[in-house]
Amino acid sequence: MSIYNKINAGFSLGTASPVTAGIEDVIYIFNQDDFTLTYDTTNPLIVTGITAVGTASIYKFEGTNNSFNTSSKLAKTSVGPRYTEEIDFNVAGFSVEIKTQLMAMGYGRTRAIVINNYNSSDSAIELFGAVNGLILTDAERSAADETLDGGYKLKLTNPDKLREPYPPRAVSIAPTSGSATYASTLAAIEALVSA
């Protein structure tokens, strides 16, 4: 299937589960150069494998209370549609280690995987920053902030003026035998998380 400029399918509400909002309060972030990706042979919107270079790990950022969010928007350009990506999350903590990690993310070149609450979709688990990576554009801590109680409010987005050529990719990793499911993809990602 080549994704180009002619639509070839419609949409109708049916017996499939109704769409629901929100993402899980967990984000998997990794350095761009630490992992190579494998894409579906015919569809660049599907990532079918994530392979570590050397001893690299994925890092898990957890939150609570449905406080994480993602958004993706189409941007019109003279050379076709491009896509901007944003991940809003927070860190409910305050330490030198946290500041170190946030400083590192401020230099960019990270990728992130999020998990949508609507997990019956084949795009339940999404990868952001597939081509240009993500950079931390907002890392704000107001010590007396009542919504975050002194935690960090964070935003990862595409680097300035760099947009993605495709919407966020679906991550769909099969087990050693059988076809890919939500569970097999989650297990594959968790296996790469640092202990």
Add this chain to the structure above:
Amino acid sequence: MTKKYILKPGKHQFAPGSHAVHDNDNLSDEEAEWYLEKYPHIAGLFVEKLESCKVGMFENVSSESIKKETETTPSQADQQEYQPEK
């Protein structure tokens, strides 16, 4: 001629951030060996050789057939022993 190095299905990146172009159609064994030397992490992208699996299966079959043979011989020996008594 069968290839020694077979990639798992899909289009793979060998270097992080590269265009995902590598698949079985454009990777010869010599290229695979060269890439494996430069990028050791891609070893996980290749299918494991099938020969090791086949050896395991033959071992199971032979042990089962041995068990069946040992079960039949004692009964035959018992029948032979009873005959002289009659």
